[in-house]
Amino acid sequence: MTARFDNLMMSYPLTLTHFFERSRRLFAKKTIATRVPGRPLFRYTYADFAERTMRLAGALATLGIRRGDRVATFAWNSHRHLELYWAAPLSGAVLHTLNIRLSPSDLTYIINHAGDSTIFVDASLWPVIAGIRDALPTVRRIVIMPDGVAGATETPTEHPEYEALVAGAEPVREWPALAETDAAGMCYTSGTTGHPKGVVYTHRAMFLHCLAEATADLFGLSENDRILHIVPMFHANSWCLPYSAVMVGADQIFAGANIQPPDICRLIQAEKVTFTGAVPTVWIAIKELCEKEGYDISSLRTIAIGGSAAPRSLQQAYAKNFGVQMSHAWGMTEMTPLGTVTRLKSYMEDWSEEKKYDVYSRVGYASVGVDVRIVDDSGAELPWDGECMGELQVRGPWVVASYYDNPESADRFTADGWFRTGDVATIDAEGYVQITDRTKDLIKSGGEWVSSVDVENLIMSHPKVLEAAVIAVPHPKWVERPLACVVPKPGSALEPSEIIEFLRPQLARWALPDAVEIIDAVPKTSVGKFDKKVLRERYKSWTPRQA
Ligand code: ADP
Numbered sequence: 001m002t003a004r005f006d007n008l009m010m011s012y013p014l015t016l017t018h019f020f021e022r023s024r025r026l027f028a029k030k031t032i033a034t035r036v037p038g039r040p041l042f043r044y045t046y047a048d049f050a051e052r053t054m055r056l057a058g059a060l061a062t063l064g065i066r067r068g069d070r071v072a073t074f075a076w077n078s079h080r081h082l083e084l085y086w087a088a089p090l091s092g093a094v095l096h097t098l099n100i101r102l103s104p105s106d107l108t109y110i111i112n113h114a115g116d117s118t119i120f121v122d123a124s125l126w127p128v129i130a131g132i133r134d135a136l137p138t139v140r141r142i143v144i145m146p147d148g149v150a151g152a153t154e155t156p157t158e159h160p161e162y163e164a165l166v167a168g169a170e171p172v173r174e175w176p177a178l179a180e181t182d183a184a185g186m187c188y189t190s191g192t193t194g195h196p197k198g199v200v201y202t203h204r205a206m207f208l209h210c211l212a213e214a215t216a217d218l219f220g221l222s223e224n225d226r227i228l229h230i231v232p233m234f235h236a237n238s239w240c241l242p243y244s245a246v247m248v249g250a251d252q253i254f255a256g257a258n259i260q261p262p263d264i265c266r267l268i269q270a271e272k273v274t275f276t277g278a279v280p281t282v283w284i285a286i287k288e289l290c291e292k293e294g295y296d297i298s299s300l301r302t303i304a305i306g307g308s309a310a311p312r313s314l315q316q317a318y319a320k321n322f323g324v325q326m327s328h329a330w331g332m333t334e335m336t337p338l339g340t341v342t343r344l345k346s347y348m349e350d351w352s353e354e355k356k357y358d359v360y361s362r363v364g365y366a367s368v369g370v371d372v373r374i375v376d377d378s379g380a381e382l383p384w385d386g387e388c389m390g391e392l393q394v395r396g397p398w399v400v401a402s403y404y405d406n407p408e409s410a411d412r413f414t415a416d417g418w419f420r421t422g423d424v425a426t427i428d429a430e431g432y433v434q435i436t437d438r439t440k441d442l443i444k445s446g447g448e449w450v451s452s453v454d455v456e457n458l459i460m461s462h463p464k465v466l467e468a469a470v471i472a473v474p475h476p477k478w479v480e481r482p483l484a485c486v487v488p489k490p491g492s493a494l495e496p497s498e499i500i501e502f503l504r505p506q507l508a509r510w511a512l513p514d515a516v517e518i519i520d521a522v523p524k525t526s527v528g529k530f531d532k533k534v535l536r537e538r539y540k541s542w543t544p545r546q547a
Helices: 016-026 046-062 079-090 104-114 123-135 162-167 203-214 241-248 261-271 280-293 312-322 353-360 407-412 452-459 496-506 532-538
Strands: 031-034 042-045 070-074 094-097 118-122 141-145 183-188 198-202 226-229 251-254 275-278 302-306 325-331 338-341 371-375 390-395 419-427 433-438 443-445 448-450 465-475 479-488 515-518
Touching: 016 046, 016 079, 016 203, 016 241, 031 046, 031 079, 042 046, 046 079, 046 162, 070 079, 070 104, 070 123, 079 094, 079 183, 079 241, 079 251, 104 123, 104 183, 104 198, 118 123, 123 141, 141 162, 183 203, 198 203, 203 241, 203 338, 226 241, 226 261, 241 251, 261 280, 280 302, 280 312, 280 465, 302 312, 312 325, 312 353, 325 353, 371 419, 407 419, 433 452, 443 465, 448 452, 452 465, 452 479, 452 496, 465 532, 479 496, 496 515
Parallel strands: 031 251, 070 094, 070 118, 094 183, 118 141, 226 251, 226 275, 275 302, 302 325, 443 479, 479 515
Antiparallel strands: 031 042, 183 198, 325 338, 371 390, 390 419, 419 433, 443 448, 465 479
């Protein structure tokens, strides 16, 4: 007789509803806080959070929000934003987190392209939305959230106010049954070429991503963590950490409006934060501050750093000066966002410092759930030898399968089911991925590739350097040549020749920048990364100065 293997295990949908309901019961006493500028932190418990989220869901229903509707947020990191993170998808709606730093024209495009029906706006950010309101035909309703920023514009009375809405709503006591393939959230990529592109996350993708993110070999998140959310909640779901944190029942602290490096240091110290994450530019600023002003950040068990390359010298400084080993991660909005995190394997623990940092300066090996490969220009797979450099491609249950309503970007997906990341990488025999560059940042000098990331990292290990970005400038003979734009540490007198002489013994001849421009600050993107597009534009007609 043939064995029958159907219907043997429950087909239980992998939805965020499970995380919420479980934590509501198990972790009711755990706490959530938000920094409110100029005032003590706002604090409440998971029980309060759950009750308010259920009320908010009731309010969404009375606002006429239906399954599949896009509910946008235009907000700082806060407990209210967290309530929306849960109430919208658990009601069957799709949470669309808008980047508060985008230009009015990009915002208008994104809101219209997503067809958002409602926008929840922090009061201090209202003027931005007010300025484009007339150009948003799909938006039926706007709700204003009191973010506590002094001097914020008066709440416009024609729009409902969040607190009144929540207080007056009937809580939802039973969530709708959802399919795991239902859409839960969406984010747009910053779109360095063409229009921004929308990525829609399913419940299943987020569920599996959170489980992986919490594993010991990724961020090792647990109930006893105190997690500070600095990564903006519009940047790839704040790396999905507000979802994972609720999943494990960790205490959470939200950064609030306009957070600055001294606020971050104070929060880590006062709240005994054990885990937080941000882009490298944030950690560069905080390192300087901690060294100067002596904040105690020793409660941190690790710091997630990613979004752009984490300089080796920075990681070494955090380990040596503050006893914190950073977790260098690589990911993308298109990957919910995690792809890889660097961990030493057990047999690497007794390697020399130098060799260990060779590993830490890579972005790690693939997370469980993510397949990675590198391919050459013809699409042929390259070996994992640490030498061959090719385009990094990924696949897995939390990797985008297509952009939202965007057939023009079909070329980002291969015929055999992989997503083309646009990053250039090597993978070594142990599986550690090294991001050489974004395709558009690579410098090709006379047929030789120069990794701008490698050169930047070396420059940033110079004791007088705060930040450095290396870009390609046009060259009549070599086509492109590297130009280093360097920001000295405050109070340091730095000569360009010092950088060149520092690099000379460490770099191949063709990789040595032609010149060093001393600048005041490296321009940053809306999520705090080095914005090389702006530098390339600034120096597009660059010619060497006469000696
Ligand atoms: P944005 O386009 O706004 O930067 P993402 O945050 O989705 O949006 O950017 C993803 C990209 O960031 C990756 O494709 C990669 O180029 C870069 N990146 C992320 N993490 C790292 C890292 N640890 N090292 C180098 N580059 C990184």
